[in-house]
Amino acid sequence: MxxxxxxxxxxxxxxxxxxxxxxxxxxxxxxxxxxxxxxxxxxxxxxxxxxxxxxxxxxxxxxxxxxxxxxxxxxxxxxxxxxxxxxxxxxxxxxxxxxxxxxxxxxxxxxxxxxxxxxxxxxxxxxxxxxxxxxxxxxxxxxxxxxxxxxxxxxxxxxxxxxxxxxxxDPVAHDKHIAYVSHLSHISSFMLGKTVLEKEKNERDIFDMAGSGFASTVRLAKSSPAMWTPIFKQNKENVIETLEEYIHNLQHFKELMQQENFDEIYNEMENTNYIKQILNGIK
Missing domain, CATH: 3.40.50.720 (NAD(P)-binding Rossmann-like Domain)
Structure with missing residues (x-):
């Protein structure tokens, strides 16, 4: 070639x-x-x-x-x-x-x-x-x-x-799975960045107080909107489905906080730690 x-x-x-x-x-x-x-x-x-x-x-x-x-x-x-x-x-x-x-x-x-x-x-x-x-x-x-x-x-x-x-x-299966493992993470990053920008008006505060955890989580918010908007449009149904499940989990976490049920919050995080075993295989 x-x-x-x-x-x-x-x-x-x-x-x-x-x-x-x-x-x-x-x-x-x-x-x-x-x-x-x-x-x-x-x-x-x-x-x-x-x-x-x-x-x-x-x-x-x-x-x-x-x-x-x-x-x-x-x-x-x-x-x-x-x-x-x-x-x-x-x-x-x-x-x-x-x-x-x-x-x-x-x-x-x-x-x-x-x-x-x-x-x-x-x-x-x-x-x-x-x-x-x-x-x-x-x-x-x-x-x-x-x-x-x-x-x-x-x-x-x-x-x-x-x-x-x-x-x-299969292309249909691809679009469904990729909505969870890629598209949702980009939306989460964009919306986290949006939330911080709206609440932290002082740019110096963001720069001084943002730790490595925030930087790694919001990294994808620097991605090109010209590339990602068409992706969300083409995969609209799958992206909406993943957002509904994600929002449900966020709402549940909020309710546990309101109930001061920190034992269950601990359990939820501990169970989710299993993802480390999966991601350890990704280099």
Whole structure:
């Protein structure tokens, strides 16, 4: 896969570029973006070698889409319209059902592999790209059977080379599970940040009194609204379901506080400590 086209050259696309170049030195990396300034920055950081457009995709061996999920839904059919028969197209969207559905009847559906690498930071843009972002991280692949086997093999070789683990999942199940383990945590972080900003008007107080616990919990509130709003929109039903359960647990905790039932609060926290055993396996 010599000619690789990145549609989106921020944290996700740029980090792919860094690691792919490290393992495949003969690769030529092309960048496609709505903003010329983004491509200029990606060039200056050596994330890409050349600028390109959608019309150039006929020359691609691999296309990596890492743009907001609403933009992916709109653009993916056009991308498939412009590729050659040998081209592999993958995406990195945090939702999968709408993306898979929009191309379910496309003549080149077999060229597309729906992916979700569980990796990232709260930062965005080309300067946020870092090496080894995907080492040891899980890449969820949906509807693998709809991608031609030869292109599946190419994708797996690439993912293995940059250190990713693979898991296969139905897109509907993916969106439901990811609402709990990713989307809810981002909402919680955004709303914690909002609550503190509303109550602590003095910025110096926030800076001086915020400990590492607050900083780690609110870290995700620094994530891009341009990326996360479309995710919440596409996964609306699942996100609302998770919020209802989360709000129920918060309300229950509040009631225990009002009742001064600190023995039960202790029990609830102790039972929840079990999550340490699960997360200890995540590096």
């Amino acid at each position: 010599k000619n690789i086209y990145l549609i989106g050259v921020g944290l996700i696309g740029g980090s792919f570029a860094i690691d792919i170049k490290k393992h495949f030195s003969d690769t030529i990396m092309y960048g496609i973006s709505r903003k010329e300034t983004t491509l200029d920055e990606a060039l200056s950081l050596n994330l890409i070698d050349k600028k390109a457009t959608i019309a150039d995709l006929q020359n691609a061996d691999l296309v990596i889409i890492s743009i907001p999920v609403d933009a992916t839904v709109k653009l993916l059919p056009t991308i498939l319209d412009n590729i050659a028969d040998h081209t592999l197209v993958i995406d990195a969207g945090s939702t999968k059902e709408a993306i898979c559905k929009v191309v379910e009847n496309h003549p080149k559906r077999r060229n597309f592999l729906a992916c979700h690498p569980i990796a990232g930071t709260e930062n965005s843009g080309p300067s946020a790209a870092i090496p080894n972002l995907y080492v040891g991280k899980t890449n969820i692949i949906c509807e693998v059977e709809k991608t031609t086997f030869k292109l599946q093999e190419k994708a797996l070789q690439l993912f293995t080379a940059i250190g990713m683990r693979i898991r296969y999942m």
